[in-house]
């Protein structure tokens with residue numbers, strides 16, 4: 001269980017991004033956090049893994065307070081939290097496989113990570129995940145050769161190879177076309193279900209949120225103004241969250257597509273010669 005209590009964030013600029021937010025997310029629950037740009041969605045999930053330092057309040061994951069952890073404790077706690085970004089945050093010149101394995105850097109020891117070497121089991125797991133997200137045939141491609149949807153699949157595999165208990169997902173479809181957006185949201189939600197993973201998925205697209213999440217939390221100016229099932233999101237509630245709009249739009253359901261590839265590939269130890277650690281990438285990744 002993830003518990004936020006009176007979570008408050010004021011940036012150095014004086015912006016109050018979160019105003020004493022209370023939120024409980026039970027284990028295994030997938031929650032969509034909606035709200036307009038600037039509502040505080042990114043701030044909220046970044047406070048949880050402390051890419052952003054909360055100003056006050058408490059965040060506990062399975063009873064453990066996260067806001068007061070030492071650097072070592074924070075590193076260990078972050079292993080339990082996978083993050084997926086809007087802009088993917090891949091290392092462009094590394095391969096798909098290397099990007100996925102970079103999700104293990106929180107686990108492998110200092111010397112191994114220094115030499116960018118990974119245990120065989122990690123490599124095997126990376127192949128399994130690539131297969132699951134439909135990218136087995138692309139393991140050796142460089143990240144900069146992929147389409148947006150493929151890049152996000154790599155981002156998903158990289159988050160899952162950490163074997164997290166909680167996924168923090170920030171606008172995973174904001175750079176994707178509508179059909180790919182649905183496929184990516186479906187994949188994330190299916191994987192959460194398969195693995196009993198809890199997730200907070202920030203998403204400004206109301207229809208996508210309604211299609212895939214059983215619980216929706218609406219954020220406006222740093223405050224929760226809605227918490228409930230998707231079918232209670234009436235035009236009035238949406239107006240409260242987003243402001244005046246025509247909310248009577250209908251939901252179209254996209255058909256499913258491609259089956260995952262299934263190449264059997266050689267495995268072995270992977271060496272990443274260049275590039276940066278996932279944490280460096282994550283810290284740098286924009287909103």
Ligand SMILES: Nc1ncnc2c1ncn2[C@@H]1O[C@H](COP(=O)(O)OP(=O)(O)O)[C@@H](O)[C@H]1O
Nearest residue numbers: 011013015017036037038039040041042043287
């Ligand atoms: N690094 C920052 N420094 C100062 N203000 C920030 C920073 N990041 C976000 N904000 C402000 O905090 C508020 C919430 O932003 P954000 O969490 O990015 O919202 P969302 O993800 O919902 O678009 C906005 O007013 C934004 O301008």
Ligand SMILES: [Mg+2]
Nearest residue numbers: 041042043287
């Ligand atoms: Mg954001």
